[in-house]
Amino acid sequence: MAETGAAARAVDQDRLWQRHVEMARTGATPRGGVNRQALSAEDAAARNLLAGWAQRRGFSVSTDSIGNLFVRRAGSDPTASPVLSGSHMDSQPTGGRFDGMYGVLAAFEALEALEDAGITTRRPIEAVAWTNEEGSRFQPGAMGSGVFAGQYPLADMLQVKDWKGVALGDALAETLRAAPAPARSGCGFGLAGYVEAHIEQGPRLENERRTIGVVTGIQGSRRYIVEIEGEEAHAGTTPRAARKDCFAAATRIAAAMYAATTDADDTLRFTIGRVEVGPGSPNTVPGRTSFTIDMRHPSDETLDRAERELGAIVAGHAAPCTAVIRRIVAVAPTAFDPTVIDLVRGTAAKLQLSNMDMPSGAGHDAMHIARLCPTGMIFVPCERGISHNEIENAAPADLAAGTRVLVEVLAHLANR
């Protein structure tokens, strides 16, 4: 076993950065971001790029039944279960260059650094790109890792449709035709550990001038749809008293929800992200409105309480329209493995990288994999905490620093 630091020293900051630059060309947007939605042509292009790099380094590539893509560096013990590291390559419709992609490229850089340093591990280490983490095209998000972990039935997920009515199974088949890879039968296999590197997607590391976030867990998250039905009417003739204006009702409901979710310590995350108002004619009183709610908090009890309040608001503020709220997704808070947390913190300290413990505000594939094996995450700063935005940015030195911690942690876990 190599001394601590040998693998870290082999991490190549420039190579890692150039890989980000190349990946950012797939789905590049005019404003400098990426639009690489799950199982799109851009997703296929990114898969081909990664697989090509892997093959040139002699790493084997495989894909499971939900399209998760694995790059494997063999270990010395062919019977040992692998240690896994990665994230996702799909993006929001107007997403950035680092969200998800960093975790995939950091894991791949870790494999290359071990290779370059001539370090052998007992267990294989695999880099993974999970399918459809973002959930912007197909819901729920974190789908590939969720299927891998047995949280979502594969058959159900293959039938999920996007907003245009395309079934995920069809999009997946088309993606794998465009980016073929040897099939790994089924979904899920034994793991010795999972570590995911990711940009923080929040401002805390930057504000506190720390390089490494030692992630202790992931807050719980819930998704809802509110549907309000009113009555279409002529905008010029219908008196206010005779209207069933569903956008006016939506405004009352949304305003009450924003007020109810304003907690003193600014921990509850409440977002209305997608809003549809029909029929969408300027001179017709709208007859139907729907909107999505994304709500997150580290405490499931807080989420339960907030959910009850949202239900009461919908019931109390809809009249004279009618409204319903439906829960689409609920993901419980995740606590990461204490030994992995300690290992990340200890490695950062040994590498003399400033660090702090923190929970993750965003959901990540790690929340599903944490049910299978000892799991942790490593955060690095992103500029102004901005993410899910084309101007998302991160510093090459920070990306490399996170990868140095990652490779040391992976090598340690792969020798346990």
Add this chain to the structure above:
Amino acid sequence: MAETGAAARAVDQDRLWQRHVEMARTGATPRGGVNRQALSAEDAAARNLLAGWAQRRGFSVSTDSIGNLFVRRAGSDPTASPVLSGSHMDSQPTGGRFDGMYGVLAAFEALEALEDAGITTRRPIEAVAWTNEEGSRFQPGAMGSGVFAGQYPLADMLQVKDWKGVALGDALAETLRAAPAPARSGCGFGLAGYVEAHIEQGPRLENERRTIGVVTGIQGSRRYIVEIEGEEAHAGTTPRAARKDCFAAATRIAAAMYAATTDADDTLRFTIGRVEVGPGSPNTVPGRTSFTIDMRHPSDETLDRAERELGAIVAGHAAPCTAVIRRIVAVAPTAFDPTVIDLVRGTAAKLQLSNMDMPSGAGHDAMHIARLCPTGMIFVPCERGISHNEIENAAPADLAAGTRVLVEVLAHLANR
């Protein structure tokens, strides 16, 4: 000149109703309404249907430069300017069978009734179908009559684009290829009078159990767009204090606007009809929102005051986002000609039809034509006052009653 009542008695309720049934097949929707937007294939089909009926009765057909369609029954004096009557055949995307179409078919029924009764008028009488009254596809609405009256420059209107980027001039050319009619050069000609029949699109006639609305004028109307810019951010990680959530800002702005436009006598009409929220991802804090405002009142001073309040609300409630409000259309209130108003009221009384004076809540083509010649309107009830809705409905007997008043008024004006 025929005695009062001869033309009215020749109005054929069943024929008029059957023409509505036939017209409702062009653009029919599953829920019983119509989607016959301006200069669409469905609009062309309606034009062909009307022109075919006209030709079978020996009436001449013509189209002017903005696509207004005229059906002319000659008078005895070939030098006399015509009396005009009609409305529009285009509909809202989810519109009803009577809005606009009734006025066109009532005018056409009036020509047929005069023909059947063998009544000759000194002046010609023309039925007109104005182009693009609804304004849901191309803005502004009441465009054909506005161009006819010199309110909107023809060249500008031909360049207006729909939401898909199609220029009105191109859509018009395609419509006239599909529904050819002899060209009437230019736009606008001398008129001796204009009377438009229309469903009320409000509940007053039904509530007061009257058959005929003697329309005294049209309230003023204004159209605005509000655009709010925030910043896209991750829904799970971005603290509320760090967000520039433009839908939250839109909610505050809209709520304040609904409150500010709540007048004690329920006369001001305020509608937010079209709302766009981008990028439209459930787990991204929205970065841009826009919505339309349609505001109407019989008093221009009230509209001016409300407009100032809307501006102050946008300025005061946008932070931390930025927002602007732009006025797109302003149409001043219209007062109809007192002699035409008296003629409508007197004719209704002679025909023993219950009636009441009322302003129009909706804008109509008559507001533009009132600038050219003595103008009036005749309203008939519509079920529950519902319009701009697929369930819009009216009683055959009421439609015929309005047409009886119309034909008598037109015959009177055509003999002045």
